[in-house]
Amino acid sequence: MAVESRTIKVDMLARVEGEGALYVRFRDGALEDVRLTIFEPPRFFEAMLRSRAFGEAPDITARICGICPVAYQMSAVHAMEHAAGMQLGGSIRDLRRLLYCGEWIESHVLHMYMLHAPDFLGLPDAVQLARTHGDLVRQGLRMKKAGNTLIERIGGRAIHPVNVRVGGFWRAPRKDDLQALVPELQWGRDAALRTVQFMATLPMPELEQDYEFVSLRHPGEYPLNEGRIVSSAGLDIAVEDWPQHFEEFQVRHSSALHARIKARGSYLTGPLARYSLNFDRLPAEIQQVARDAGLGTTCRNPFKSIVVRAVETLYAFDEALRIIATYEEPSPSFAPVEPRNVTGHAATEAPRGLLYQSYTVGGDGLIADAHIVPPTSQNQATIERDLWSVAQEGQAMADADLQARCEMSIRNHDPCISCATHFLDLTVERT
Amino acid sequence: MSEQLKTLAVWKFASCDGCQLSILDCEDELLTLVGAIRIANFTEASSAVIDGPYDLSLVEGSITTAHDAERIREVRAQSHFLMTIGACATAGGIQALRNFSDVNEFRRIVYARPDYIDTLATSTPIAQHVKVDFELRGCPIDKRQLLETLSAFLNRRKPVIPTESVCTECKRRGNPCVMVIDGTACLGPVTQAGCGAICPAYARGCYGCFGPMESPNTAPLAARLEQLGLDHAAVRRVFRTFNAGAAAFRAEGERHGG
Numbered sequence: 182m183a184v185e186s187r188t189i190k191v192d193m194l195a196r197v198e199g200e201g202a203l204y205v206r207f208r209d210g211a212l213e214d215v216r217l218t219i220f221e222p223p224r225f226f227e228a229m230l231r232s233r234a235f236g237e238a239p240d241i242t243a244r245i246c247g248i249c250p251v252a253y254q255m256s257a258v259h260a261m262e263h264a265a266g267m268q269l270g271g272s273i274r275d276l277r278r279l280l281y282c283g284e285w286i287e288s289h290v291l292h293m294y295m296l297h298a299p300d301f302l303g304l305p306d307a308v309q310l311a312r313t314h315g316d317l318v319r320q321g322l323r324m325k326k327a328g329n330t331l332i333e334r335i336g337g338r339a340i341h342p343v344n345v346r347v348g349g350f351w352r353a354p355r356k357d358d359l360q361a362l363v364p365e366l367q368w369g370r371d372a373a374l375r376t377v378q379f380m381a382t383l384p385m386p387e388l389e390q391d392y393e394f395v396s397l398r399h400p401g402e403y404p405l406n407e408g409r410i411v412s413s414a415g416l417d418i419a420v421e422d423w424p425q426h427f428e429e430f431q432v433r434h435s436s437a438l439h440a441r442i443k444a445r446g447s448y449l450t451g452p453l454a455r456y457s458l459n460f461d462r463l464p465a466e467i468q469q470v471a472r473d474a475g476l477g478t479t480c481r482n483p484f485k486s487i488v489v490r491a492v493e494t495l496y497a498f499d500e501a502l503r504i505i506a507t508y509e510e511p512s513p514s515f516a517p518v519e520p521r522n523v524t525g526h527a528a529t530e531a532p533r534g535l536l537y538q539s540y541t542v543g544g545d546g547l548i549a550d551a552h553i554v555p556p557t558s559q560n561q562a563t564i565e566r567d568l569w570s571v572a573q574e575g576q577a578m579a580d581a582d583l584q585a586r587c588e589m590s591i592r593n594h595d596p597c598i599s600c601a602t603h604f605l606d607l608t609v610e611r612t
Numbered sequence: 613m614s615e616q617l618k619t620l621a622v623w624k625f626a627s628c629d630g631c632q633l634s635i636l637d638c639e640d641e642l643l644t645l646v647g648a649i650r651i652a653n654f655t656e657a658s659s660a661v662i663d664g665p666y667d668l669s670l671v672e673g674s675i676t677t678a679h680d681a682e683r684i685r686e687v688r689a690q691s692h693f694l695m696t697i698g699a700c701a702t703a704g705g706i707q708a709l710r711n712f713s714d715v716n717e718f719r720r721i722v723y724a725r726p727d728y729i730d731t732l733a734t735s736t737p738i739a740q741h742v743k744v745d746f747e748l749r750g751c752p753i754d755k756r757q758l759l760e761t762l763s764a765f766l767n768r769r770k771p772v773i774p775t776e777s778v779c780t781e782c783k784r785r786g787n788p789c790v791m792v793i794d795g796t797a798c799l800g801p802v803t804q805a806g807c808g809a810i811c812p813a814y815a816r817g818c819y820g821c822f823g824p825m826e827s828p829n830t831a832p833l834a835a836r837l838e839q840l841g842l843d844h845a846a847v848r849r850v851f852r853t854f855n856a857g858a859a860a861f862r863a864e865g866e867r868h869g870g
Contacts, residue, residue, distance in 0.1 A: 193655055194655075195655040195656070195658060195659035195661075196655070196656065196657065196658065196659055197656075198629050198656065199624075199629060200624060221626075222625070222626040222676045222677045222680060222731065223676075223719075223722065223723075223731055224626055224676070224706070224707040225707070225710060225715075225718040225719070225721070225722050226722075227721060227722050228710075228713075228717070228718035228721040228722055229706065229707070229709045229710070229718070231721070233849065234846070234849065237849070237853075240819065240853070241706065241853070244628050244630075244705075244706045244751065244854065245628060246628050246629065246630075247627075247628040247629040247630020247631065247632075247633045247752060248629060248630075248633055250628075250630070291633075291636065295636060295657060296657075299659075305658050305659045305660035306657055306658030306659065306660060307657070308646050308651065308657075308658065309660075311643060311646075318643070319643070322639040322640075322642060322643075323639065325637075325639055326639040326640070329637060329639070337810040337811070337813070337814050338752075338807070338810055339637060340630040340633060340634065340637070340752040341630060341751060341752055341821075343810050343811050343814055343816065343819075344814045344816075346816075350814075351814045351815050351816040352814045352815040352816075430724070431723055431724050431725045433725075438723070588659070599627065599628050599629050
């Protein structure tokens with residue numbers, strides 16, 4: 182008896198950070214298996230952190246990811262300060278938020294212009310995009326540079342910045358040095374507005390997913406470094422309660438651990454979740470820009486994440502300008518923090534979503550235990566669920582088109598595979 | 613026209629992606645660069661892949677799996693000129709900390725099913741596996757050095773990359789010496805220049821992310837660090853970060869207890 186099988190397979194996913202693969206198999210016209218495989222070699226950060234001094238955590242964890250090192254540094258320093266029972270305010274808090282704005286800009290613009298936009302136009306990369314949309318690509322590069330310059334000015338360099346320490350900064354950036362960035366950031370804000378408008382014109386595949394969104398939520402601001410962990414299904418917990426409500430588990434096809442909400446299942450973190458759970462925390466003007474771009478107060482179409490990223494980029498430029506306008510140099514530039522025989526937890530909003538870390542520090546100031554849960558680990562199961570929907574609905578498509586659609590649907594979530602320590606590999610099989 | 617352009621391939625092994633991201637971080641030069649060299653295989657940036665051989669391969673990351681030990685040989689076979697970029701590829705990176713521990717213990721700490729995880733006991737630099745034509749240091753690399761090396765390659769000249777210590781960059785930048793002023797532990801005297809002496813400019817000690825300079829004199833520095841109050845284990849940690857596997861730093865770490 183003849184069984185008809187069809188496989189779509191991508192052994193090495195392009196335009197994502199890190200190494201992964203995709204595998205989709207149909208059998209007798211029915212979708213049978215979908216796998217996002219992560220084959221990135223494991224690097225064992227949680228083990229390497231044991232017996233290191235607590236103050237080394239921000240420099241070491243930065244090396245988990247070259248695209249979002251600030252996110253790792255921010256979760257690390259806040260976890261150590263939480264362990265020591267401290268919460269820092271004033272200029273140190275503002276500077277951290279400003280530094281994070283730089284990373285959101287750099288990472289979101291990289292993803293929108295160089296990794297994701299080519300999908301919507303059927304192109305292999307931004308170099309080809311530059312042939313037809315030269316000014317657009319140059320605008321993206323200049324925006325990305327503005328984000329990187331902000332990180333450099335505060336952090337010393339764009340990748341693995343050196344100025345972040347537990348308690349604050351090694352040296353406070355001078356007011357004049359930040360003021361000097363204002364004209365370029367103002368240009369960037371205008372360019373981000375044009376970016377929202379452009380991304381909204383891209384042809385969007387229709388798809389509405391019933392995600393459980395998870396993000397931070399802060400009483401007064403769009404979340405970056407602080408807040409409670411909330412979800413669209415009613416979860417509302419302090420960050421330190423993460424271990425009671427979430428769990429990690431291992432699947433054979435991934436060197437990155439998956440995560441789920443206990444007794445409920447997969448969820449989504451990242452721009453769609455942040456936006457949908459915190460729309461009311463955006464300034465009115467940016468809310469209007471989002472509405473004009475066709476977004477509602479929530480967004481459940483993963484392909485529209487590119488528009489949401491543009492809205493968040495606009496917010497990051499806007500917030501950076503707001504912080505610089507009132508910035509005063511903190512003196513001293515850091516507070517003394519000495520965690521001993523305690524455990525601390527923190528979660529911050531990396532460009533790709535919630536990044537949770539916790540540390541137990543011994544009486545000698547050395548890390549006894551470390552726990553790190555990157556956003557892409559948490560999103561893996563949801564990315565696979567999206568792939569099921571996309572493959573199901575795209576069954577009539579030719580293999581090449583279906584493969585392109587599947588890859589695009591993975592890129593919707595801007596997976597950072599080095600972070601997740603998985604490898605991604607795509608195969609579609611039809612029988 | 614494009615037939616005459618040299619071809620470039622970018623490869624990733626165990627790493628954070630930061631060094632290859634440095635290529636995309638050359639925002640002002642990127643469009644000029646792609647007019648001067650043909651990007652033939654760079655999966656982070658493009659889904660269009662042209663088969664090898666390649667004129668120039670940039671290799672990021674260290675070798676930590678049996679599969680990668682095979683893959684780097686294939687990369688070498690397809691590459692006329694192979695350049696490693698960053699501390700992982702040139703010294704094994706932060707993940708070389710496993711070289712001083714029991715990797716099975718590491719596997720158990722992180723994974724509930726350690727048996728699913730395929731890994732080698734060590735993280736080793738690319739040059740330990742295949743011939744490397746040029747090494748670019750840094751965690752991450754410096755993008756000015758990257759552009760200098762690419763330009764040198766395209767113009768068939770030797771790249772101008774200093775092998776002196778970070779101290780010389782500090783002097784040129786006019787940084788006060790953090791070790792002299794307030795006794796801050798600093799690896800600058802034994803670390804290769806190239807970053808621009810960023811850490812001392814931000815009032816902290818150099819942590820050695822460009823690896824040991826040529827003929828570094830690590831023992832007197834370690835002795836000075838102990839005088840400044842660092843205990844044996846703290847001195848060991850100073851030498852064991854992102855270039856822990858580089859010979860001079862490894863040896864000094866071992867002199868301080870294992």
